[in-house]
Amino acid sequence: MPQVFKRLIPLLVVFIIPSLHAQAPSPEERGLEIVTEADRRDQGWQDSRVDLRMVLKNAHGDVSERELRSLSLEVDGDGDKSLTIFDEPPDVKGTAFLSFSHPVGADDQWIYLPALKRVKRISSRNKSGPFMGSEFAYEDMSSFELEKYTYRYLEDETLDGTETFKIESTPVDEHSGYSRLITWYDQQEYRPQRIDYYDRKNSLLKTLTFDDYQRYLEKYWRAQTMSMVNHQTGKSTVLHWGTYQFQTGLDDQDFNRNTLKRIR
Amino acid sequence: MPSLPLSLSLSLSLSLVLWLGLVSGAQAREVELSGQIDIEMQHFPETPADPEQHKTYLSLGAEPEWYKQWDGGDNAVVFRPFLRTGNHDSHRDHVDIRELNWLHVGDGWQVRSGISRVFWGVAESQHLVDIINQTDTLEGADDEDRLGQPMVNLTLIRDWGDLSLFWLPYFRERTFAGDEGRLRPQPAIETDRARYESGAEQAHQDFAIRWSHVIGPMDLALSHFSGTSRDPILLAETDRSGNLVLIPFYEQIEQSALELTAVQGDLLWKLEALYRDGRSDDYWAAVGGFEYTLVGVMDTAADLGLLLEYHYDERGEEATSPFQDDLFLGLRMGLNDIQTTEILAGVILDNESDAMLGFVEASSRLDEDFRLSLEWRTFKDLETEDPLFSVRRDDLLLLNLAYFF
Secondary structure (H helix, E strand, C coil), X not given: CCHHHHHHHHHHHHHHHXXXXXXXXXXXXHHXXXXXXXXXXXXXXXXXXXXXXXXXXXXXXXXXXXXXXXXXXXXXXXXXXXXXXXXXXXXXXXXXXXXXXXXXXXXXXXXXXXXXXXXXXXXXXXXXXXXXXXXXXXXXXXXXXXXXXXXEEEEEEEECCEEEEEEXXXXXXXCCCEEEEEXXXXXXXXXXXXEEEEXXXXXXXXXXXXXXXXXXXXXXXXXXXEEEEECCCCCXXXXXXXXCEECCCCCXXXXXXXXXXXXX | CCHHHHHHHHHHHHHHHHHCCCCCCCCECCEEEEEEEEEEEEECCCCCCCCCCCCEEEEEEEEEEEEEEEHHHCEEEEEEEEEEEECCCHHXXXXXXXXXXXXXXXXXXXXXXXXXXXXXXXXXXXXXXCCCCCEEHHXXXXXXXXXXXXXXXXXXXXXXXXXXXEEECCCCCCECCCCCCCCCCCCCECHHHCEECCCCHHHCCEEEEEEEEEECCEEEEEEEEEEECCCCEEEEEECCCCCEEEEEEECEEEEEEEEXXXXXXXXXXXXXXXXXXXXXXXXXXXXXXXXXXXXXXXXXCCEEEEEEEEEEECCHHHCCCCCCEEEEEEEEEECCCCCCCEEEEEEEEECCCCCEEEEEEEEEEECCCEEEEEEEEEEECCCCCCCCHHHCCCCEEEEEEEEEC
């Protein structure tokens, strides 16, 4: 090897190899990139209204149903606002749940109790509690914000015939009920197809599967069926979403504590 | 012609029903009929203080609700009558209109006119500042059942908070158990002979204003009420036959109040305070404390809330309220099961005596449309000067089965 090349080797080590390395993003960068793209594709819907039927099943196969309505508002520079109203079972009819989610820090949450006409602030730190006795935790129902997790790309995988990106998400909030989530996004449309939830002891807790994707406004994909199975208890919950309505003209005034008292 | 009022009221109800659109088959949620019917048993294991009182009471309650909205909810009317009928105590046979009002929503404001219910407050063990509606003591010992209050209520919704103005043109007297009923003072209260400071009596025009706002993790409200006190002073007098009777006397008061909730992690801090100025006294009182919630206790789906509240009343022993220097300790358990089972248990301890009030409230859904509630209350070591002394033998076991539609 000519002397000149020998001298170049240290240079090669110092400059060229790291720069070559920089060309291939780290799994963390690749993960963030994919989820950022998924998030970007779901922006600009402004507001939405949808009906929801929840079917709860216990390990013995006993079934119970809940009916709810959900209103959401996209907020520039902050997390979404949402309002959930319970219609069934009849003893909780009229109960409503108002949430202002924030990318960083605790969400602001209120519950409306119609029997007393009382609006009550609630602590949102305890996000791992079950929503309406279902297998969905409050944190599973709250709006997705990019900043709530750190990401790591694991691999490409074929899931039921669909090419997917497999991403590991770690909750930033230490009060999350999960140590990590594994999400499969399809490579075509960047829609979540399946999420595995691992509890704080890092055992597989639940699996959420997304089915019957529909496209609204030629752009926004919504899974019409979501099935959550708890592997540790054998219980399951299926969400059947109605037809979404987007850009219906909802604004901040529809997500006010005062509005809770008149919502139907 | 005795049948006329009945046929008249029938035709009125029918036209109301028609007007509310029940028969016209309008779209879902634009018109709704819902509500509940319940059967209730109250059992008082101890021998009553007055031989006229009984040990076991049975009753039937109904609370249907008709609701109609139009203009996408910018206009709505609601009608919610209430009825309870039972054996023994004739006072407990009572009818009330809990709500009959029209709501109109504008851009940044709303007006509600008619009979309605308004809740103020943040505490769990006492509803200190909640003053718009009169208490219906026949429906429960927890001060949460209230009579419908006629009002015109304008609310402005602004960036600087919500401002609510109330005109309350008619006063509702507090309900009390009759001679045969339990949970009443001794002797029974002569509600027919109620007296007022104001010559206008029930027609006195009351007013109130309340500003409320969310400031980050804090909910804050300030209010002022001017008018007839909802809490009567009980005057001991003798009737014509020389028997001791208690007569409710309603004063004119000015009340300023503060409500505060603040979230700090798993902790929810709460404070209600008021300053009240009336003919007999001016004083301040407060209730404050916290609620701490633990999720997934003992590896179950249940959550457990720990509650602590302190009650203060400047009047001390002179207070008309039993909570002048008391501590409330409570446990709230939500099982988060399919039946939405909830349990609340607590004790209120008087710091100046050995008096104690204990309670457990539990409820669970049966099938899809029924809810079974169980309540137990006990009073221990009440002293003669305690406002609760007259109910010292009224430990209560209550069972209620409600059907919702």
